[in-house]
Amino acid sequence: xxxxxxxxxxxxxxxxxxxxxxxxxxxxxxxxxxxxxxxxxxxxxxxxxxxxxxxxxxxxxxxxxxxxxxxxxxxxxxxxxxxxxxxxxxxxxxxxxxxxxxxxxxxxxxxxxxxxxxxxxxxxxxxxxxxxxxxxxxxxxxxxxxxxxxxxxxxxxxxxxxxxxxxxxxxxxxxxxxxxxxxxxxxxxxxxxxxxxxxxxxxxxxxxxxxxxxxxxxxxxxxxxxxxxxxxxxxxxxxxxxxxxxxxxxxxxxxxxxxxxxxxxxxxxxxxxxxxxxxxxxxxxxxxxxxxxxxxxxxxxxxxxxxxxxxxxxxxxxxxxxxxxxxxxxxxxxxxxxxxxxxxxxxxxxxxxxxxxxxxxxxxxxxxxxxxxxxxxxxxxxxxxxxxxxxxxxxxxxxxxxxxxxxxxxxxxxxxxxxxxxxxxxxxxxxxxxxxxxxxxxxxxxxxxxxxxxxxxxxxxxxxxxxxxxxxxxxxxxxxxxxxxxxxxxxxxxxxxxxxxxxxxxxxxxxxxxxxxxxxxxxxxxxxxxxxxxxxxxxxxxxxxxxxxxxxxxxxxxxxxxxxxxxxxxxxxxxxxxx
Amino acid sequence: xxxxxxxxxxxxxxxxxxxxxxxxxxxxxxxxxxxxxxxxxxxxxxxxxxxxxxxxxxxxxxxxxxxxxxxxxxxxxxxxxxxxxxxxxxxxxxxxxxxxxxxxxxxxxxxxxxxxxxxxxxxxxxxxxxxxxxxxxxxxxxxxxxxxxxxxxxxxxxxxxxxxxxxxxxxxxxxxxxxxxxxxxxxxxxxxxxxxxxxxxxxxxxxxxxxxxxxxxxxxxxxxxxxxxxxxxxxxxxx
Ligand SMILES: Cc1cc2nc3c(=O)[nH]c(=O)nc-3n(C[C@H](O)[C@H](O)[C@H](O)COP(=O)(O)O)c2cc1C
Ligand code: SF4
Ligand code: SF4
Ligand code: SF4
Ligand code: FES
Numbered sequence: 001x002x003x004x005x006x007x008x009x010x011x012x013x014x015x016x017x018x019x020x021x022x023x024x025x026x027x028x029x030x031x032x033x034x035x036x037x038x039x040x041x042x043x044x045x046x047x048x049x050x051x052x053x054x055x056x057x058x059x060x061x062x063x064x065x066x067x068x069x070x071x072x073x074x075x076x077x078x079x080x081x082x083x084x085x086x087x088x089x090x091x092x093x094x095x096x097x098x099x100x101x102x103x104x105x106x107x108x109x110x111x112x113x114x115x116x117x118x119x120x121x122x123x124x125x126x127x128x129x130x131x132x133x134x135x136x137x138x139x140x141x142x143x144x145x146x147x148x149x150x151x152x153x154x155x156x157x158x159x160x161x162x163x164x165x166x167x168x169x170x171x172x173x174x175x176x177x178x179x180x181x182x183x184x185x186x187x188x189x190x191x192x193x194x195x196x197x198x199x200x201x202x203x204x205x206x207x208x209x210x211x212x213x214x215x216x217x218x219x220x221x222x223x224x225x226x227x228x229x230x231x232x233x234x235x236x237x238x239x240x241x242x243x244x245x246x247x248x249x250x251x252x253x254x255x256x257x258x259x260x261x262x263x264x265x266x267x268x269x270x271x272x273x274x275x276x277x278x279x280x281x282x283x284x285x286x287x288x289x290x291x292x293x294x295x296x297x298x299x300x301x302x303x304x305x306x307x308x309x310x311x312x313x314x315x316x317x318x319x320x321x322x323x324x325x326x327x328x329x330x331x332x333x334x335x336x337x338x339x340x341x342x343x344x345x346x347x348x349x350x351x352x353x354x355x356x357x358x359x360x361x362x363x364x365x366x367x368x369x370x371x372x373x374x375x376x377x378x379x380x381x382x383x384x385x386x387x388x389x390x391x392x393x394x395x396x397x398x399x400x401x402x403x404x405x406x407x408x409x410x411x412x413x414x415x416x417x418x419x420x421x422x423x424x425x426x427x428x429x430x431x432x433x434x435x436x437x438x439x440x441x442x443x444x445x446x447x448x449x450x451x452x453x454x455x456x457x458x459x460x461x462x463x464x465x466x467x468x469x470x471x472x473x474x475x476x477x478x479x480x481x482x483x484x485x486x487x488x489x490x491x492x493x494x495x496x497x498x499x500x501x502x503x504x505x506x507x508x509x510x511x512x513x514x515x516x517x518x519x520x521x522x523x524x525x526x527x528x529x530x531x532x533x534x535x536x537x538x539x540x541x542x543x544x545x546x547x548x549x550x551x552x553x554x555x556x557x558x559x560x561x562x563x564x565x566x567x568x569x570x571x572x573x574x575x576x577x578x579x
Numbered sequence: 580x581x582x583x584x585x586x587x588x589x590x591x592x593x594x595x596x597x598x599x600x601x602x603x604x605x606x607x608x609x610x611x612x613x614x615x616x617x618x619x620x621x622x623x624x625x626x627x628x629x630x631x632x633x634x635x636x637x638x639x640x641x642x643x644x645x646x647x648x649x650x651x652x653x654x655x656x657x658x659x660x661x662x663x664x665x666x667x668x669x670x671x672x673x674x675x676x677x678x679x680x681x682x683x684x685x686x687x688x689x690x691x692x693x694x695x696x697x698x699x700x701x702x703x704x705x706x707x708x709x710x711x712x713x714x715x716x717x718x719x720x721x722x723x724x725x726x727x728x729x730x731x732x733x734x735x736x737x738x739x740x741x742x743x744x745x746x747x748x749x750x751x752x753x754x755x756x757x758x759x760x761x762x763x764x765x766x767x768x769x770x771x772x773x774x775x776x777x778x779x780x781x782x783x784x785x786x787x788x789x790x791x792x793x794x795x796x797x798x799x800x801x802x803x804x805x806x807x808x809x810x811x812x813x814x815x816x817x818x
Contacts, residue, residue, distance in 0.1 A: 060754055
């Protein structure tokens with residue numbers, strides 16, 4: 001497979017992309033890699049010529065994303081999750097068995113070129129870990145005994161585990177055939193869009209403002225206000241964008257995947273409503289590269305919605321309301337979930353975050369006015385119109401109305417996505433999920449994911465509302481509630497966190513590029529030596545402090561929060577040891 | 580500089596001094612015009628700003644966020660602070676991190692005494708590195724007939740990338756990798772001497788703040804870069 005690549009394979013592909021601009025770089029690289037399994041230099045040169053992108057940038061983009069390969073790689077790639085939640089469920093044993101069976105270590109390709117093997121960060125399926133991907137096929141609940149079935153693709157495909165209620169946003173998931181538009185329509189699909197089109201855009205925005213929805217992607221920005229800013233920004237609808245952020249790569253987060261896989265038309269309808277309210281004609285869904293099943297279903301659903309006239313010109317007969325959606329597949333980079341990095345990724349560049357201000361509502365994708373919302377946020381906005389503002393405000397608490405998706409993972413009996421009204425305490429939520437299995441006690445709960453904080457067992461009676469989160473200094477973020485029982489090795493978890501951030505730092509700014517690396521080295525030493533030196537402990541705090549306050553984007557600003565919360569709670573974890 | 584003397588339209592304060600700004604002016608430009616020094620490393624006059632080095636971070640009254648002066652627009656009524664104790668602490672910490680990464684042993688460097696990183700360390704008072712040195716061993720690319728790239732001394736400020744792109748238009752230089760593994764590359768990561776797009780103009784060498792980009796045949800301390808180089812080149816382009 002080191003031979004000169006057969007470039008005739010590439011010709012029809014390049015013809016299809018001819019005349020397109022840099023924005024087509026990611027899709028073209030994906031398609032070219034599907035032909036060869038990797039991207040030989042001749043292919044990179046051809047891509048550079050076709051899209052008129054500098055050679056250095058084509059190469060830079062390939063080397064930015066972990067799922068693009070610049071060296072001979074098999075067409076068959078096995079990615080096994082090496083992250084925290086799967087480890088809590090015993091992934092170490094499965095990984096050991098798999099590696100022994102393959103005779104490969106992470107990053108290696110077998111000598112006959114038949115398989116490439118990688119350990120990867122969280123695959124966003126923590127509810128049924130240990131998880132792995134065999135090319136596009138997900139597998140879960142893997143034990144050492146499953147290795148052969150998994151390699152033969154005979155292991156059953158996992159489905160989302162949804163619980164809770166009232167299910168305002170996850171109502172259809174699991175009940176409809178995801179790729180069937182008629183099934184969607186029979187389950188109430190597109191009734192809310194009809195309702196919305198009978199309202200003025202102004203009235204919709206006012207309703208969303210009154211619903212007090214805050215962004216569900218982590219930053220908690222008021223959604224109605226974001227829509228209003230974009231609507232009021234100078235520009236025609238043809239120059240404005242609505243983006244669904246489906247990059248979901250925060251370790252421990254898997255809530256959006258359920259909707260993307262099981263109710264893709266739901267997201268399309270929700271985006272169409274947002275577009276009408278904002279006055280935007282361009283829609284984009286950016287899905288993380290590790291969600292191939294979601295990507296396929298979204299692409300199918302968009303094509304069918306378009307065919308049926310739910311996307312395109314004069315939608316549902318509404319004159320002058322035009323809207324269409326493009327689905328984009330990421331390629332392995334947590335940072336691309338950061339909104340401005342996501343714009344750069346769609347534009348065909350390396351996913352480096354931009355400096356804000358200017359903000360996306362005026363200078364977003366292609367420097368045009370853009371609303372970017374998390375998948376769940378868009379679904380929440382649609383739910384308000386479906387059930388009516390009055391009903392919505394009755395759910396949850398006065399300052400946090402409505403429902404939230406929580407991602408329960410780790411040591412709980414029934415992990416899964418829980419759609420619940422705001423207001424339950426963390427402990428109640430864990431009990432709802434069946435509590436900790438066995439007679440074991442809770443040691444810690446990680447709230448908000450890798451970028452979140454650890455809470456000790458005596459702080460679990462805090463209610464899950466935005467106001468309580470603010471007052472008690474824990475993030476609700478993407479809804480991660482990861483439970484560690486008394487047997488969990490917290491030093492290992494800290495090392496995994498540090499490894500994640502060092503691996504995912506984009507490298508644009510010094511404090512995070514260098515700080516995440518330092519943090520990793522120190523926690524590696526703590527793990528191996530059973531403690532740190534006094535100098536290490538001070539350095540960990542200094543580096544964390546510098547990252548938090550001076551990093552350019554949210555990744556660096558939160559890369560030390562979970563670690564610092566742990567060292568404060570359990571100083572014995574990193575006490576200076578004598579050696 | 581060809582800039583016309585526009586009408587002053589915005590008034591604000593920097594470190595307590597009243598200053599007037601033109602539309603679109605950054606805090607960094609404004610501070611310099613008024614003799615207020617703000618440290619910078621990745622900023623380079625004449626090319627787009629990058630905002631990565633974080634040394635020019637400033638505080639604006641009423642906001643918790645620190646913003647880079649090179650990219651912050653001056654606004655009416657702003658109160659800007661450039662030297663608060665916490666800013667000074669942060670700057671030293673960032674520089675400390677930077678000095679401990681790669682290899683910055685000045686005594687053996689051809690740019691000794693003519694290095695922006697070295698002068699920055701002197702300015703901020705970083706006399707020794709508080710963190711352990713990483714000292715990775717990175718390649719030196721000596722394939723180009725006139726120039727050498729020593730990755731061990733590169734601080735990834737991306738000045739060379741921007742000047743090659745925005746001024747020379749060759750687009751030879753770029754970056755690959757992520758995090759600590761970012762590297763400056765030529766075309767598809769070829770040896771510099773084999774690049775088909777490099778015009779050998781030497782602009783990147785002149786703007787490199789450290790001893791990472793060099794002219795061949797310079798001994799320790801001999802590499803003096805022409806800092807007046809860029810405005811001159813811009814004038815040539817504009818004419
Ligand atoms: C490193 C990083 C990763 C992020 N990843 C995601 C993500 O995967 N999905 C998401 O919706 N928001 C993510 N965000 C937040 C987005 O930047 C943005 O705030 C969000 O998409 C806005 O939507 P919302 O207002 O609906 O929450 C991330 C932020 C950072 C700093
Ligand atoms: S904080 Fe980290 S991820 Fe964000 S821009 Fe800086 S280096 Fe990149
Ligand atoms: S080679 Fe010089 S100019 Fe280029 S990034 Fe490195 S230090 Fe900066
Ligand atoms: S010598 Fe000129 S063309 Fe070559 S890399 Fe440097 S700036 Fe670019
Ligand atoms: S899928 Fe393994 S930790 Fe999330």
